[in-house]
Amino acid sequence: MPYQHDVSRCMASVIGDVGLKQGELDAALGEAEAALSEIRQMYAGNTLPLLHLPEKRDDLAACATAAELLTRGASDVVLFGTGGSSLGGQALAQLAGYQVPGPRPRTGPLSAHKIHFFDNLDGETLDLALRRFDPKTTRFVSISKSGGTPETLVQTIAVIEALKQAGLDWNMRQHLVILSSPGNASDNAMRRLAEMHNLVVLDHDPDIGGRFSALSNVGMLPSMMLGLDPGALRSGAADVLQPILDGADAATVAPAVGAAVIHALTERHGLTTSIMMPYSDRLRLFSNWYQQLWAESLGKKGRGTQPVAAAGPVDQHSQMQLFLGGPPDKLLNIIMLQTAGSGPQIPESYRTDPLIGYLAGRTIGDLTDCQQRATAETYARNGRPVRTLTIDTLDETTMGALLMHFMLETIITGLMMKIDPFDQPAVEESKVLTREYLATM
Known part of the structure; x- marks a missing residue:
């Protein structure tokens, strides 16, 4: 798998009462099993061509x-x-x-x-x-x-x-x-x-x-x-989808685990917001893609969680105040890239400087590596749920895997919510009204 998926900081054993008890997660994973079975049926019946794209x-x-x-x-x-x-x-x-x-x-x-x-x-x-x-x-x-x-x-x-x-x-x-x-x-x-x-x-x-x-x-x-x-993009997507098609248990399928965590936090702990925060310039627009995917698929029948597009480390200096100091109703999703040792290095000659010395000998990547890990740990220490997806290399295979992970996670969540993740009735209503207004101009 091109990434490592960690939801341990969403658990009550790590972050306290805001987090999930093991029984709550197990119950949600049971619901996710039914969703995975439905996805397998969609694949076999070719009723969802998305599943055949890889x-x-x-x-x-x-x-x-x-x-x-x-x-x-x-x-x-x-x-x-x-x-x-x-x-x-x-x-x-x-x-x-x-x-x-x-x-x-x-x-x-x-x-x-x-x-x-x-x-x-x-x-x-x-x-x-x-x-x-x-x-x-x-x-x-x-x-x-x-x-x-x-x-x-x-x-x-x-x-x-x-x-x-x-x-x-x-x-x-x-x-x-x-x-x-x-x-x-x-x-x-x-x-x-x-x-x-x-x-x-x-x-x-x-x-x-x-x-x-x-x-x-x-x-x-x-x-x-x-x-x-394009072949590598789709191969990365196949890496994520294949365990589902092979009949793997929900507890071992990353998108199912993610969906179970979010669904349980929403239904049992009042989660209202899902924040996507990659620590990479090359994933900032991925956050925008996720925001539309999640909002338009799951915001229906008076239900759904608000997706927020963020980026690290820049939003440590803006939105993080709300994420940490506001209501404890937000899940932080951090995509971490292994950056230690990359980028320009600060010369050792600064070592004795009382203000700059702590950076001497370190690379830019060392700093961002520490920042992303510190953000996750700070969030957890303050009793806020946070999960991480860690990637070694950001290339076509990894991007394909990330795209498929969140599409599957969205679909599984929708099935668990008993809503249709593929329609957008509220959007259609405004389109009709727009045409009516044009006709009267």
Whole structure:
């Protein structure tokens, strides 16, 4: 397994009454067993294609062809999509350096600072971008599972019109790729645009929801443009899923243990918040992905816990005051990277300095290693539940494993809560009202 999962600091024997008694955890693990059985049935009946993604490879050739088309002669690639159509791709792109401070070497066909995710709709932002990008060398990808996401639809139409104004309507196919569910132009607006302008279209599996699509072509396309290995990403996911398919007990399956801990803390100890706090710049967008996954899957019927995206060590200087000094109703999830000995080293010449000497001979990685361990222990000593996922190396295999862990943990938690983790009824209501308002303008 590419990570070590430790929930010992969630137990009453370590943190006191706020934590779980062994009997409470055992009871929750019993409920998780039923959820694992249901997941095995989904796999066997192929009713949840997400579970077959780790073994899937036949979609990667189409992704590679599209990636080559999009990066050939490109100065920039822009990806339109909202929610799950973007957040998984962003988390994967960050592994290749996207939104990591400082210059990054080119590791694939496209440099990380030349890929842009437009995941929010803002007219002024898009207008400025379309005027500043060179239309001849900028490529675009529009991702919408339904084909009717209004934010992505208007962005795509704006790009088409901008390309026309630049005299590139004859070559639209080289500039814009669509990723949407199979269907026809009569009921899928994105496919209608693709048909009108002879665009390349990749099929979005209609049975994989956006927030669960990071390991599908939605995430593989930007990953391949940046030189990441899609096979390794999916192999890492397989490492996490396989024990479930092999019939392992819930107590030995990390996502089931995580789900059992969170469910028991919520139902029996008033947990209201789940904080994701990785100690790595390359996992900060992973926290954003987790936040949407957890919120949209489990916030239903007046129930659910609030996910919070955080990062270490920076949030030790901001949110940590609330985490430690506020109500004891928050679970802290720390992703630790083995950083000791890495990064620049502070010279020994500072050893005798009364203010700096304690850092002499230490590396930057030594400091962050101590900080992440100290945060976990401080949280526990203050009677707050904390679990850790420790990774040796942050690479494609590990990232694939982390993505699959939290998708499975979310699904198992939803099944334990007796809710559907795959729908989003509250979101649909606001979409309907938006269309009604547009009709009256």
